[in-house]
Amino acid sequence: MPTKKASLAKIITRNILRRIENSIYLFKERFTERQFIYLACVLIAVSCALAVIVLKYFAHKVFLFATYVNTYLKLPYINSILPIVGILLTVFVVKHFLGGHIEKGSSKILYAIAKKGGFINSKQMYSQIVTSSLTVGLGGSAGLESPIVITGAAFGSNFAQKYHLSQKERVLLLACGVAAGIGAAFNAPIAGVLFAIEVVLVDVTISAFIPIMISAATGALVATVVLKEDVLLSFRQEQLFDYHNIFYYVLLGLLAGFVSVLYARNFRAIEGYFHRKKMKLYNKALLGASLLALLIFFFPTLFGEGYESIKTLSSANPSVLLENTLLDEYRSKEWVLLCFIGVTLLLKSVATGLTLGSGGNGGNFAPSLFVGSYLGFFVAKFFDLTGINTHLPVANFTVVGMAGILSGLFHAPLTAIFLIGEITGGYDLMVPLMIVSSISFAVSKRFETHSMDVKNLADKGDVYTGDKDRNILLNIAIEDLVTTDCKTLTLDNSLEKVVEIFSSSNQKIIPILDEKKILLGVIEYENVKTYIYNPYRVKFTMIKELLTAPKAKIAIEDGMIKILRAFDKTKTQELPILKNGVYYGCITKLSILESYRIKLKQMVIE
Numbered sequence: 001m002p003t004k005k006a007s008l009a010k011i012i013t014r015n016i017l018r019r020i021e022n023s024i025y026l027f028k029e030r031f032t033e034r035q036f037i038y039l040a041c042v043l044i045a046v047s048c049a050l051a052v053i054v055l056k057y058f059a060h061k062v063f064l065f066a067t068y069v070n071t072y073l074k075l076p077y078i079n080s081i082l083p084i085v086g087i088l089l090t091v092f093v094v095k096h097f098l099g100g101h102i103e104k105g106s107s108k109i110l111y112a113i114a115k116k117g118g119f120i121n122s123k124q125m126y127s128q129i130v131t132s133s134l135t136v137g138l139g140g141s142a143g144l145e146s147p148i149v150i151t152g153a154a155f156g157s158n159f160a161q162k163y164h165l166s167q168k169e170r171v172l173l174l175a176c177g178v179a180a181g182i183g184a185a186f187n188a189p190i191a192g193v194l195f196a197i198e199v200v201l202v203d204v205t206i207s208a209f210i211p212i213m214i215s216a217a218t219g220a221l222v223a224t225v226v227l228k229e230d231v232l233l234s235f236r237q238e239q240l241f242d243y244h245n246i247f248y249y250v251l252l253g254l255l256a257g258f259v260s261v262l263y264a265r266n267f268r269a270i271e272g273y274f275h276r277k278k279m280k281l282y283n284k285a286l287l288g289a290s291l292l293a294l295l296i297f298f299f300p301t302l303f304g305e306g307y308e309s310i311k312t313l314s315s316a317n318p319s320v321l322l323e324n325t326l327l328d329e330y331r332s333k334e335w336v337l338l339c340f341i342g343v344t345l346l347l348k349s350v351a352t353g354l355t356l357g358s359g360g361n362g363g364n365f366a367p368s369l370f371v372g373s374y375l376g377f378f379v380a381k382f383f384d385l386t387g388i389n390t391h392l393p394v395a396n397f398t399v400v401g402m403a404g405i406l407s408g409l410f411h412a413p414l415t416a417i418f419l420i421g422e423i424t425g426g427y428d429l430m431v432p433l434m435i436v437s438s439i440s441f442a443v444s445k446r447f448e449t450h451s452m453d454v455k456n457l458a459d460k461g462d463v464y465t466g467d468k469d470r471n472i473l474l475n476i477a478i479e480d481l482v483t484t485d486c487k488t489l490t491l492d493n494s495l496e497k498v499v500e501i502f503s504s505s506n507q508k509i510i511p512i513l514d515e516k517k518i519l520l521g522v523i524e525y526e527n528v529k530t531y532i533y534n535p536y537r538v539k540f541t542m543i544k545e546l547l548t549a550p551k552a553k554i555a556i557e558d559g560m561i562k563i564l565r566a567f568d569k570t571k572t573q574e575l576p577i578l579k580n581g582v583y584y585g586c587i588t589k590l591s592i593l594e595s596y597r598i599k600l601k602q603m604v605i606e
Contacts, residue, residue, distance in 0.1 A: 049222035086138025124154035141351035146363020152177030180219030192216035257443020260408025270353030288358020376401020
């Protein structure tokens with residue numbers, strides 16, 4: 001009987017989904033192109049909001065469970081055990097159900113835009129929800145926003161694929177999913193719009209604003225209706241801005257910039273260490289999770305997203321953070337609390353690096369807010385306890401500090417300013433938010449050209465930046481420009497073959513290969529043209545006597561930017577190109593420039 005009921009439920013669900021799909025196809029036929037985009041961005045936003053609701057509720061309930069166990073049942077070490085379980089479960093799911101790989105970080109969205117035309121694998125629509133809920137929900141020291149953003153982008157991309165939309169529309173709907181995810185996660189639609197524009201879409205037109213705004217507003221509305229306020233990160237800012245404190249906000253901005261750089265470098269170092277470490281999957285997960293558990297044992301506020309501790313920090317009684325720690329008996333001593341806060345904010349990058357490096361899934365958005373709030377509290381409380389200024393509004397510094405670290409880490413000052421403005425319920429702190437965010441961004445930009453998520457991709461030329469010429473070049477498929485049927489020779493061939501190739505083709509170089517297709521060198525037309533008209537020299541000269549090294553060694557893996565630089569440096573017109581270490585074909589500078597011209601023309605028309 002239960003089997004029949006389950007089968008009936010599946011049939012009903014399948015029929016409902018089929019009717020929805022047919023209705024959307026009907027709308028596409030009846031609506032104009034623009035009207036259909038508006039409908040699409042609403043549907044994508046609703047899907048993103050539902051994903052946010054599932055993730056947020058799960059993470060919140062686990063946090064309440066751990067708090068209840070600690071407070072009432074007195075079960076020791078529960079906060080340290082749960083993250084180990086969560087990371088191991090995440091690794092198990094990734095290995096056995098997701099093909100052994102999971103995308104992490106918003107950088108994967110940027111890569112999809114720059115290198116894949118906005119195509120994102122359909123499994124990202126559910127894999128992020130499952131894995132991040134296990135990792136962060138069970139206490140991993142990371143955030144849910146990056147998985148939410150990837151999920152939203154996947155919804156947008158796959159909707160566009162399903163209904164056969166163009167690349168331009170696909171990228172737009174991808175950005176709509178991102179905006180909806182941020183809008184729903186924080187009930188901050190303006191921040192969602194700005195994040196999509198600042199971080200995801202480097203080149204954005206005015207026409208893209210309306211769909212992105214609709215998505216962000218819809219996502220925020222659905223999440224607000226369903227989620228309770230205690231699940232979302234929100235504050236009630238009570239103290240107004242006092243211009244006498246500008247000096248201290250400037251100082252906070254400077255510190256936020258330096259802390260952002262330190263956070264990014266620590267995180268990359270730890271994640272890189274685990275990436276390079278040759279260990280079995282579960283051993284690596286156990287190592288990282290165990291180190292994380294040790295940190296959480298001494299600093300319990302590193303457990304999970306950390307939003308509850310941020311709220312506590314901005315409250316009237318922040319000493320509650322020392323409950324259930326080894327410093328519990330020193331709760332009344334404010335210097336002890338201050339030292340605890342200072343050490344915790346420095347360790348957050350380590351905890352997040354261990355969480356993600358060992359196999360967990362999450363992001364750095366929530367950790368950046370965590371570190372920012374702790375830094376803001378530390379600065380204000382330090383001047384209070386030393387007696388330098390006992391009137392600094394600690395709660396204001398706590399929330400403004402979040403904008404500073406978010407701006408410094410992600411190089412998104414507008415997102416940081418409006419996100420904090422929205423979650424505090426007003427814009428009375430707009431001036432200090434602008435001061436701290438802009439200074440932090442300037443300091444971080446001075447030491448790190450690209451944001452934390454973008455840096456590795458930008459170094460390899462795999463992501464769009466503010467350089468429009470560079471973006472066009474990144475959009476050119478190298479393999480499409482390679483001449484794979486370029487005639488080649490071996491050392492055993494005679495010079496007569498060289499003469500034959502140069503006289504019957506437009507080749508300027510002839511690659512010389514061994515039996516394994518390893519490039520030994522090239523014969524250049526300019527170097528042998530004096531031989532061609534001398535039959536005696538042709539007959540008695542061997543190929544190895546004329547063999548020269550290519551003027552530059554390039555490979556498809558180098559990327560278009562590096563390849564074009566090689567052409568400019570060598571002042572040559574044609575070069576052999578490798579793929580996976582072996583000869584692949586020849587590429588000309590003229591073909592690259594012609595492709596650039598075509599791409600530029602297409603962008604102008606669009």
